Amino acid sequence: MALLQIxxxxxxxxxxxxxxxxxxxxGTTNSLIATVRSGEAVTLAxxxxxxxxxxxxxxSTQNTPLVGDAAKVHQLTDPLNTIASVKRLMGRGQRDVLxxxxxxxxxLADADTDHSxxxxxxxxxxxxxxxxxxEILKTLKIRAETSLGGDLSGVVITVPAYFDDAQxxxxxxxxxxxxxxxxxxxxxxxxxAVAYGLDQKAEGVIAxxxxxxxxxxxxxxRLEKGVFEVLATGGDSALGGDxxxxxxxxxxxxxxxxxxxxNPQVLREAxxxxxxxxxQLSTAEQVNAQLGAWTGSxxxxxxxxxxxxxxxxxxxxxxxxVRDAGITKDDIQQAVLVGGSTRVPLVxxxxxxxxxxxxxxxxxxxxxxxxxxxxxxxxxxxxxxxAEMLLLDVIPLSLGLETMGGLVEKVINRNTTxxxxxxxxxxxxxxxxxxxxxxxxxxERETVEHNRSLSRFxxxxxxxxxxxxxxxxxxxxxxxxxxxxxxxxEQTSGVKASVxxxxxxxxxxxxxxxxxxxxxxxxxxxxxxxxxxxxQVEAERVLEAIDSxxxxxxxxxxxxxxxxxILAAREQLASLRQSTQxxxxxxxxxxxxxxxxxxxxxRMNHSIRAAMAGHTIEEFRG
Amino acid sequence: xxxTSLPTQWFELFGLPVQFEVDQTLLTQRFxxxxxQFHPDRFASSSDAEKRLAVQATSIINEAYTGLKTPxxxxxxxxxxxxxxxxxxxxxxxxKAFLIQQIEWREAIDEALESTDxxxxxxxxxxxxxxxxxxxxxxxxxxxxxDDLEQAKQVVLKLxxxxxxxxxxxxxxxxxxx
Numbered sequence: 200m201a202l203l204q205i206x207x208x209x210x211x212x213x214x215x216x217x218x219x220x221x222x223x224x225x226g227t228t229n230s231l232i233a234t235v236r237s238g239e240a241v242t243l244a245x246x247x248x249x250x251x252x253x254x255x256x257x258x259s260t261q262n263t264p265l266v267g268d269a270a271k272v273h274q275l276t277d278p279l280n281t282i283a284s285v286k287r288l289m290g291r292g293q294r295d296v297l298x299x300x301x302x303x304x305x306x307l308a309d310a311d312t313d314h315s316x317x318x319x320x321x322x323x324x325x326x327x328x329x330x331x332x333x334e335i336l337k338t339l340k341i342r343a344e345t346s347l348g349g350d351l352s353g354v355v356i357t358v359p360a361y362f363d364d365a366q367x368x369x370x371x372x373x374x375x376x377x378x379x380x381x382x383x384x385x386x387x388x389x390x391x392a393v394a395y396g397l398d399q400k401a402e403g404v405i406a407x408x409x410x411x412x413x414x415x416x417x418x419x420x421r422l423e424k425g426v427f428e429v430l431a432t433g434g435d436s437a438l439g440g441d442x443x444x445x446x447x448x449x450x451x452x453x454x455x456x457x458x459x460x461x462n463p464q465v466l467r468e469a470x471x472x473x474x475x476x477x478x479q480l481s482t483a484e485q486v487n488a489q490l491g492a493w494t495g496s497x498x499x500x501x502x503x504x505x506x507x508x509x510x511x512x513x514x515x516x517x518x519x520x521v522r523d524a525g526i527t528k529d530d531i532q533q534a535v536l537v538g539g540s541t542r543v544p545l546v547x548x549x550x551x552x553x554x555x556x557x558x559x560x561x562x563x564x565x566x567x568x569x570x571x572x573x574x575x576x577x578x579x580x581x582x583x584x585x586a587e588m589l590l591l592d593v594i595p596l597s598l599g600l601e602t603m604g605g606l607v608e609k610v611i612n613r614n615t616t617x618x619x620x621x622x623x624x625x626x627x628x629x630x631x632x633x634x635x636x637x638x639x640x641x642x643e644r645e646t647v648e649h650n651r652s653l654s655r656f657x658x659x660x661x662x663x664x665x666x667x668x669x670x671x672x673x674x675x676x677x678x679x680x681x682x683x684x685x686x687x688x689e690q691t692s693g694v695k696a697s698v699x700x701x702x703x704x705x706x707x708x709x710x711x712x713x714x715x716x717x718x719x720x721x722x723x724x725x726x727x728x729x730x731x732x733x734x735q736v737e738a739e740r741v742l743e744a745i746d747s748x749x750x751x752x753x754x755x756x757x758x759x760x761x762x763x764x765i766l767a768a769r770e771q772l773a774s775l776r777q778s779t780q781x782x783x784x785x786x787x788x789x790x791x792x793x794x795x796x797x798x799x800x801x802r803m804n805h806s807i808r809a810a811m812a813g814h815t816i817e818e819f820r821g
Numbered sequence: 822x823x824x825t826s827l828p829t830q831w832f833e834l835f836g837l838p839v840q841f842e843v844d845q846t847l848l849t850q851r852f853x854x855x856x857x858q859f860h861p862d863r864f865a866s867s868s869d870a871e872k873r874l875a876v877q878a879t880s881i882i883n884e885a886y887t888g889l890k891t892p893x894x895x896x897x898x899x900x901x902x903x904x905x906x907x908x909x910x911x912x913x914x915x916x917k918a919f920l921i922q923q924i925e926w927r928e929a930i931d932e933a934l935e936s937t938d939x940x941x942x943x944x945x946x947x948x949x950x951x952x953x954x955x956x957x958x959x960x961x962x963x964x965x966x967x968d969d970l971e972q973a974k975q976v977v978l979k980l981x982x983x984x985x986x987x988x989x990x991x992x993x994x995x996x997x998x999x
Contacts, residue, residue: 353865382865426853515998522994579865589857616887618861620880678876679861741868796870803859803874804828810855811833 218352220382220580221343222390222572225332225356225370227286227439228412228539230254231566232339233573234347235582240394240570243346251565252342255283256334258321266338278467279306280321284441287413288328289373290366293317305463329373336377350729353382355576357568359414360386361434361595363641364653364683371680382579384680387411388418389429389592390571391537394562396422397574397588404430404530406520408550408558409537409568410513413439417517419524419531425587431523431614432595433516438509440477440540446505447473447497455493465491477502481542503545510549517553523614534558539565591616594677596651601638603628605647610675613643617681622674624690631663635671639685658687660694731781738776738784741791745769748802756801768794831885831898841896841962843889852886893980896961900977905970907977914978926950926986930993940997947990954983 221234221243229251233242242250249268257270258280264270273281282305288296296307296317308318308325318325336356343351356379358370367384374381388407395401402422409416416434420427448469452459459466472490476497479486485498521528534554540546541564550558562570578586594617599609602625610623627635635658642650661669670690677683688695745765753762772787832839835851857863859882864875888894897907914920929949933942957976964972 383862426856518998519995522991575862579862581866587857589853589860590862591856591860616883618876618880619883620877621884676876676880679879792868792870799868799870800874803871803878807828807834807859807878810858811828811836 217582218580219343219347219349220573220576220582221347221351221354222385222569222574222576223336223339223354223356224387224390224566224569224572225286225335225358225373226254226411226568227284227414227441228254229565230335230339231569232343233566233569234343235573235577240573240577242566242569243343245342252335252338253283254286254335255281256285256331257281258323258326260322264323264334266334275464275467275471278463280323281305282319282321282326282331284413285319285328285331287437287441288317288319289332290363290369291317291328292365329369330376332370332373333376336373336379340377340379351379352580353380353576355383355385355390355572355579356381357385357387357390357572359409359411359434359436360388360416360418360429360432360592361414361436362681363436363596363651364598364681365651366436367681371682382576384682385572385575385590386416386418386429386432386592386595386681387414387568388416388432388537389420389427389590390568390575391535391562392418392420392422392427392571393574393588393590394567394571395535395559396425396427398562401533403532404526405533405535406517406531406554407535407537408513408517408541409434410540410546411439411538412540413437413441415439415513415516417513417520419520419526426589426591428591429593429616430526431520432593433520433523434595435512435516438512439538440543442509443477443506443540443543444470444473446509447476447502450501450505451476451488451490451493454495455490457491477543481544499544506543506545510545513546514549514553517550528554531556536560537564537567592679592681593617594619594681596641597643598653598675598677598683599640599650600625600673601640601647606645607640607642607647607650610673611677617677618679620674620676622672625671625673626667627661627664627669627671628666630666632666632669633661633663634659635661635687637673637685637687639675639683653683654685656685656687658689658694660692661689662692662694664691727781731779731784734781734784734788735776738772738788741788742769742773742776745791745795748798752802752805756805757798761798765791765795765798829881829885831888831895834882834885835889837889839899839902841892841899841958841965843895845890848886848889852882855882892958892961893977893984896965896973896977896980899965900970900974903970905974907974909978909981912974912978914975914982916975916979919979919982923982923986927989930986930989934993940994943990943994943997947987947994950983950986950990954980954987957983 221232224231231242231250231252233240244250245252252267253271255267255270255274257265257273257277270281274283293315306320308320316327318327319331340351354374356370356374358367370384371381388409391407391409392405404419404421407416407418407420414434414436415438416432418432419430421430448466451473452469457465457469459469469490472488476486476488480497480499480502485496487494487496531554534550534556536547536550536558541560547558575588575590577583578588593614594611595613597609597613598611599607600623602608608623611619611621625635636655637658638647638655639653640647640650641653644650658671661671671687672690673685673687675683675685686695749762749765757765768791772791775784775787778784828834834855835848837843837848856879859875859878861872861875861879864871888898900907929946930943933939933946936942957980961973961976964976
């Protein structure tokens with residue numbers, strides 16, 4: 200966090216130590232962590248040399264949770280305590296999960312209400328999807344820090360482009376629980392495009408078809424001189440290779456005449472067999488199969504028939520996204536395959552048929568997303584000050600507000616470039632109305648019940664007026680992570696209310712704080728030492744930044760009094776920079792930031808005006 | 822001292838002449854240059870205040886870019902800057918022939934849906950609607966240059982009708998896809 204870093208073009212930034220940064224692909228089936236080493240993105244392997252960490256967590260009464268292969272071995276013997284595919288539950292409410300429940304081979308704890316956060320019952324107690332994901336992230340964090348020999352400064356975590364606000368927020372919360380500093384949430388297809396763009400020097404319009412274990416994304420991007428501009432994105436955040444497995448498993452269960460209703464182990468076995476069959480049929484034309492007392496065989500053609508409806512669903516999304524991008528299929532120069540499920544031959548042939556080109560898959564479809572994330576993390580950490588790479592992404596689903604009659608009024612349309620801020624004015628409908636309830640939704644449908652409810656809040660204290668006289672301005676601000684902030688203000692009186700959209704079935708900040716404390720109580724001393732070191736480094740950076748800013752334009756942009764106030768706060772921090780109290784350094788940093796806040800804003804303003812003035816001069820010359 | 826609010830004038834921000842015709846190549850080029858400078862990714866390790874400002878600044882840049890790229894929004898913005906406000910709900914179109922034509926377009930969409938190849942037929946209607954709306958761009962330029970602001974406003978209101986038609990076509994196309 201360096202203060203006042205707005206660099207004039209061509210101005211050299213102070214050299215600083217290379218920071219350790221990583222990209223994380225938190226997948227439904229497998230997760231990976233990658234970093235940039237000597238200019239090249241590489242995935243980091245575990246001690247056995249495996250880069251893929253199965254996204255499986257095993258809970259037992261004796262041990263701390265086991266993650267990855269160590270957890271996977273318990274899958275058949277103790278299915279209810281072996282949590283797999285937890286990504287499918289991220290950001291989901293009780294009601295969503297119940298509709299998935301037939302497919303989930305673990306047990307949910309009884310919920311208080313429809314809106315509460317679903318909890319999975321394990322022998323180590325009830326856990327949320329966020330906590331399970333945090334275990335996976337922690338394992339990756341340790342792997343990276345061991346391998347790189349230091350603490351990670353920050354990470355980029357990838358999410359399906361089609362993830363909604365609640366799912367993104369859940370991912371960020373999991374990272375907080377795992378003690379990770381998140382630079383950015385990055386959309387998976389965009390990450391893949393970065394990896395391909397930089398590796399293959401691809402240019403022009405490309406389509407990224409990303410079919411993972413549990414999610415499907417299709418993004419269309421324009422690549423030009425290091426700028427990755429997403430034109431449109433679409434998909435299905437509950438469709439992936441898992442669903443192929445289920446389709447095959449259902450067929451097998453039918454053949455074997457087995458029921459799964461009272462035995463989760465039967466379903467687990469059927470799924471494991473189904474998965475093996477699917478993988479073998481990627482190369483073989485026919486395989487033998489066995490489940491329970493049944494033995495038989497399955498051909499590629501039979502597999503194609505079982506999964507065809509699912510593959511067709513992805514092709515529908517492709518058609519829509521081409522339209523949303525405002526282009527035709529002929530404009531697309533290249534299609535790129537990402538995600539393990541694109542190994543399925545039917546998927547490949549359908550993608551080739553649709554885009555009328557042989558799709559590119561020269562980078563390992565399992566790793567490419569993590570590699571792209573690592574490349575962006577390296578840039579965001581400031582390790583490549585001259586990098587021209589710029590990612591312009593979009594919001595995947597429209598955002599809106601509930602209006603009269605249970606209808607949704609869209610405030611921001613899907614595929615709008617982020618960050619974006621948009622305001623809409625509403626009015627009261629009753630005389631003397633003093634409060635207004637604001638219901639924020641995400642999705643494409645016209646009625647409230649068909650969209651994802653993100654948040655509800657109430658604007659109170661509106662001065663009583665006749666119906667229609669109040670002017671309530673609701674502002675939506677979506678940041679570069681695709682996360683939404685909503686605020687409301689009555690214009691005539693100035694009464695305000697705002698929320699950082701936290702889904703009703705997410706974790707509250709205090710719940711996260713408690714969980715963090717619980718998980719770190721034994722490592723508290725470590726934590727304090729680390730925090731002190733971080734604050735000392737931070738103090739140096741803040742001081743350096745403010746000095747360079749003041750030298751640059753302090754006399755132009757500040758009055759004498761203003762400058763004196765900033766200098767006083769600067770001295771305060773300078774005197775505390777080597778203090779052993781992390782708290783007091785932190786406070787001095789905060790204090791300086793507060794005092795200098797208007798200066799930061801003035802500099803930003805000034806630099807935008809400078810950018811504008813630059814154009815005008817060109818105009819005259821041109 | 823300068824004002825602390827970020828500048829928001831669209832044309833000035835992109836260094837483009839204040840007029841309806843926009844050089845799209847230049848627009849895109851400058852959009853990227855501005856984004857390169859102000860995108861939140863450039864402030865990933867900056868203070869929270871700077872991060873917030875970068876989000877605000879790029880929101881303004883994105884809004885201006887979308888506005889300048891979209892002919893109706895661009896025209897509407899020019900009028901608003903000239904003091905002519907537009908209310909999509911309350912302002913009405915007097916041109917009867919235009920309104921009848923709009924009804925005919927709706928019928929054309931319905932007919933396309935009934936035809937033997939609705940996907941192809943709908944694509945064709947979409948093209949025709951697109952071409953027809955392009956004619957209005959010229960009408961706007963003429964009215965604007967002649968300083969006939971009332972006429973220019975009528976054109977902008979008409980463009981909104983075309984936008985609704987296009988939205989309807991999109992809705993039907995998606996329905997056919999599924």
